[in-house]
Amino acid sequence: MVAVQLLGYGFYTVAWYELILAEGYRLRFRTCFGIALASIFAVYVTPSGVFMEVLRCLLGSKETGMSFGESTASVALHRILYIVGFLAITSFGLFAVLSRNATDSMSVLVLASIPIATVVGLSVLLYFSLAPRKISPILDRMLKIVQPLIRRIQKEAVIEGKADRFLSEYDGGFKRMLTSRRGMLLSFLASLGDWTCSVSILWIALYALNVNTSVWVVVITVSIGRMIQMTPIAIPGMIGVYETAITTVLAFFTVPVSIAASAAILSRIVTVWLELPITGAAAYHYGFKLVGKGTLQV
Secondary structure, three states: OHHHHHHHHHHHHHHHHHHHHHOOOOOOHHHHHHHHHHHHHHHHHOOOOHHHHHHHHHHHHHHHOOOHHHHHHHHHHHHHHHHHHHHHHHHHHHHHHHHHOOOOHHHHHHHHHHHHHHHHHHHHHHHHHHOHHHHHHHHHHHHHHHHHHHHHHOOOOEOOOOHHHHHHHHHHHHHHHHOOHHHHHHHHHHHHHHHHHHHHHHHHHHHHOOOOOOHHHHHHHHHHHHHHHOOOOOOHHHOOHHHHHHHHHHHHOOOOHHHHHHHHHHHHHHHHHOOHHHHHHHHHHHHHHHOOOOOOEO
């Protein structure tokens, strides 16, 4: 399972790396992989996954020389492609499960809420990505708020604090990536690979516990777990909450609670405790050795 998790991180990095190349910038894959690991570590030590993406934006800008707006565009499109893959696989899994099993109307409503909520979130993200100037007033205030934090992280940063400039760079970078069919395709396929690895880890844990369950059930379970992880609750890594959600969904699909809990904890051990030293080392490297060098343009 550890190998599958590391493979998932490889796919995760490739998906972002291809978009950086599509914007016209060059970055060593090893460096991109290190930034990805460092940002993942932020999830376990901060109360929100937002810090993970902010760290990617900052370090991506620093290491490639692209502006903060262009770096943010690459991270945003990476997330969009991941969500599209997430939506496609989850929808297919729901169709497969509902067509094979007779479920009550309430269960159907609960399961259907997964792709519905995903479509809503994806629509909002796409709307603001294609028309970024709609949020100019809000972003201007946000930039003024984060200026002290960015200056503290990087003392030599050049910060304009102007939403118009950021949005112009974001819009330009986003559109350049959209014109790269190769970059978009490779990034999307890598996102599917990342998602498949996440599902495989829980499926392997269940298989190790002698539980034969449909792979689509595992897909839906992981989907709900990921949705719970995206909830803005001030719990680093959503430790405890994620395991409870996985156990509850598996129990819903008739997996004994004790076995469901064991599978959730086993998969979590791999995805959290065994990877903390790796991601922590990357975070140390980029947090203490690289921060402060170069110029960050916002």
